[in-house]
Amino acid sequence: SQQGEEDPQALSIQEGENATMNCSYKTSINNLQWYRQNSGRGLVHLILIRSNEREKHSGRLRVTLDTSKKSSSLLITASRAADTASYFCATDDVRDFGNEKLTFGTGTRLTIIP
Amino acid sequence: ETGVTQTPRHLVMGMTNKKSLKCEQHLGHNAMYWYKQSAKKPLELMFVYNFKEQTENNSVPSRFSPECPNSSHLFLHLHTLQPEDSALYLCASSPRSMDRGESEQYFGPGTRLTVT
Numbered sequence: 114s115q116q117g118e119e120d121p122q123a124l125s126i127q128e129g130e131n132a133t134m135n136c137s138y139k140t141s142i143n144n145l146q147w148y149r150q151n152s153g154r155g156l157v158h159l160i161l162i163r164s165n166e167r168e169k170h171s172g173r174l175r176v177t178l179d180t181s182k183k184s185s186s187l188l189i190t191a192s193r194a195a196d197t198a199s200y201f202c203a204t205d206d207v208r209d210f211g212n213e214k215l216t217f218g219t220g221t222r223l224t225i226i227p
Numbered sequence: 228e229t230g231v232t233q234t235p236r237h238l239v240m241g242m243t244n245k246k247s248l249k250c251e252q253h254l255g256h257n258a259m260y261w262y263k264q265s266a267k268k269p270l271e272l273m274f275v276y277n278f279k280e281q282t283e284n285n286s287v288p289s290r291f292s293p294e295c296p297n298s299s300h301l302f303l304h305l306h307t308l309q310p311e312d313s314a315l316y317l318c319a320s321s322p323r324s325m326d327r328g329e330s331e332q333y334f335g336p337g338t339r340l341t342v343t
Contacts, residue, residue, distance in 0.1 A: 155231070155319075156270075158331045216272075
């Protein structure tokens with residue numbers, strides 16, 4: 114599987130419900146980031162969690178990181194139609210120190226049904 | 228928008244054409260990137276520039292030629308492309324810092340390239 118592989122590949126929920134997406138990775142990391150992409154547009158950075166952190170919040174977003182399992186989850190609470198987008202996790206590998214390189218997953222396509 | 232602009236937004240070119248994609252960032256960042264995004268594939272890193280120096284070439288075919296004249300501008304020169312090169316090409320920038328917490332990237336809107 115790819116470094117930074119999201120699960121599920123696609124998710125449809127009703128507006129107001131919570132959406133949870135998962136990401137698995139393979140190597141040791143400095144940090145893990147989540148990005149959002151609206152159709153055919155650039156990616157927008159949502160949140161960064163460092164390898165020594167276990168949980169982080171930003172507005173309606175909650176990210177967890179389990180480095181022993183090499184996995185992360187992104188929770189969006191009280192979803193809105195505007196949350197419809199693709200969500201990607203990206204990892205900053207410890208071996209790439211000094212190169213500022215991220216490895217992205219294949220993404221989860223989230224659809225919020227009004 | 229995010230402070231990273233890309234032109235053109237859409238480009239259709241034949242396999243024998245030569246064209247260039249342009250990226251400009253107004254964020255004062257020192258690292259810039261080119262990515263290729265194809266349908267149902269992970270985002271593929273193509274090139275990385277730190278302080279105008281190329282630090283990563285991710286086995287990209289020579290028909291793609293990057294240029295970074297200064298830390299605000301990045302070009303991708305294209306020649307004799309193949310139909311499988313059709314994709315969304317994204318430019319990004321990030322602060323260049325020894326603090327590993329500053330590796331978030333800021334993306335432009337992309338150029339949708341179609342090779343006919």
